[in-house]
Amino acid sequence: MSDCCSVNAKIGAAPAVMACPVNGARSKQVDMLTVKSLVRQLPLGMPDTQYYFCDASDCEVAYFASDPEAPRFRREDLVVRVGAKETTDPIPVCYCFGFTRQDIWDEIWRTGKSSVAERIAAEVGAGRCACEVKNPTGKCCLGDVTRAAKERMSGAMRFIKGERASDEY
Ligand SMILES: [Zn+2]
Numbered sequence: 001m002s003d004c005c006s007v008n009a010k011i012g013a014a015p016a017v018m019a020c021p022v023n024g025a026r027s028k029q030v031d032m033l034t035v036k037s038l039v040r041q042l043p044l045g046m047p048d049t050q051y052y053f054c055d056a057s058d059c060e061v062a063y064f065a066s067d068p069e070a071p072r073f074r075r076e077d078l079v080v081r082v083g084a085k086e087t088t089d090p091i092p093v094c095y096c097f098g099f100t101r102q103d104i105w106d107e108i109w110r111t112g113k114s115s116v117a118e119r120i121a122a123e124v125g126a127g128r129c130a131c132e133v134k135n136p137t138g139k140c141c142l143g144d145v146t147r148a149a150k151e152r153m154s155g156a157m158r159f160i161k162g163e164r165a166s167d168e169y
Contacts, residue, residue, distance in 0.1 A: 013050075014029065014049075014050035014066045015066070016028070017029075017052075018052045018064075018066060020052070020054040020056065020059060020061055020064060021061070021064055021068070021072075022054070022059050022060070022064075023056050023058065023059040023061075025054050025055070025056040025059060027052040027053055027054045027055070027064070028052060028053060029050060029051070029052055029053075030051050030052060030053040030063065030136075030137065030138045031051075031132065032048070032051060033132060033133065033138075034132055034133065034135075034136070034137075034138035035051045035073070037132075037134070038078045038079055038080060038133075038136055039063070039077050039078060039079075040077055040078065040079050041077075043071050046070070047065070047067055047069070047070045049066055049067040049070045050067075051063050051065050051066075051070075052064055052065070052066070053136060053137055055084035055085070055137065056084075057084065057085045057086070057087060059085070060074045060075055060076075061073070061074055061075075062074060062075045062077065062082055062085070062136060078136055080092060080095060080134070080136060082136045083136075083144070084136075084137070089101070089102050093141055093144050093145050093148050094116070094120055094135075094141040094144075094145055095131065095134035095135040095136075095141065096120075096123070096128075096129045096130050096131060096134050096135070096141070097119075097120060097123060097129075099116050099120070099145065101148050103116065104145065104148050104149050104152065105148075105152050108149065108152050108153060113153075114145075114152070114153070116145050116149065117142055117145045117146050117149065120141065120142060120145060121142060124140065124142065
């Protein structure tokens with residue numbers, strides 16, 4: 001589990017990216033361990049197949065398989081809220097240490113910057129993350145954390161300059 005945040009290219013028969021059968025969004029591979037960890041109740045006789053994660057916010061499907069016969073899992077089948085699909089708070093960003101988008105925004109509001117990515121990176125460096133079994137994407141959240149902070153910072157800057165911010169305050 002200590003290498004769950006490292007990027008390791010997988011060589012297998014299944015394509016690296018597949019279109020979601022429901023909305024056609026390009027979806028990346030997710031390990032079976034992630035699917036098994038995050039789906040609340042697994043059906044009996046799950047086939048051994050490659051699963052994919054659809055991150056589209058307008059699609060109810062979270063996991064689908066390259067095998068069209070394999071069961072699909074919708075976002076409400078998961079034990080956590082799927083941050084990429086949620087549009088209302090709380091929107092989880094980091095699943096290992098429980099940071100939400102609001103936590104990141106609150107810190108920026110209070111201090112003008114975000115230290116969340118740095119704090120998570122320290123935990124990751126010490127091997128204390130568990131993205132593989134906690135994050136629906138199965139991947140490290142650092143990119144999402146950085147993006148959430150950047151979007152907020154640029155929104156705040158526009159606000160300060162008197163321009164209309166792209167999102168609601
Ligand atoms: Zn989809």
